[in-house]
Amino acid sequence: MADFVKVADLAEVPPGEITLVDFQGDEVALANVNGTIYAFSDTCTHMAGRLSQGLLDGAIVTCPFHGGQFDVTSGEAVAAPPTEKLTTYRVQVNDGGEIQISSA
Numbered sequence: 391m392a393d394f395v396k397v398a399d400l401a402e403v404p405p406g407e408i409t410l411v412d413f414q415g416d417e418v419a420l421a422n423v424n425g426t427i428y429a430f431s432d433t434c435t436h437m438a439g440r441l442s443q444g445l446l447d448g449a450i451v452t453c454p455f456h457g458g459q460f461d462v463t464s465g466e467a468v469a470a471p472p473t474e475k476l477t478t479y480r481v482q483v484n485d486g487g488e489i490q491i492s493s494a
């Protein structure tokens with residue numbers, strides 16, 4: 391299993407917001423859904439829209455390009471045009487409020 395790496399502080403990802411971070415060269419979006427952090431690829435599987443620039447409503451992010459939607463808790467595409475799921479990452483938040491993610 392890959393190690394967890396700090397990518398942000400919890401204060402940088404307020405509830406209802408998405409924050410873009412770098413994870414080992416990959417652009418990863420962090421979403422705060424009612425206090426729980428989820429991490430997923432920032433790149434829409436349709437035509438590479440930037441999901442960190444999209445709208446987060448509950449656990450659903452809407453792509454700013456063509457309105458495709460994904461469930462950030464699973465990465466599954468839930469509204470067309472995208473059909474492929476997003477890459478997701480494991481997340482942990484330590485006692486110091488550091489958000490750490492792992493690819494495996």
Ligand code: FES
Pocket residue numbers: 434435436437438439453454455456457458459470471472
């Ligand atoms: S690029 Fe995201 S819906 Fe088209």
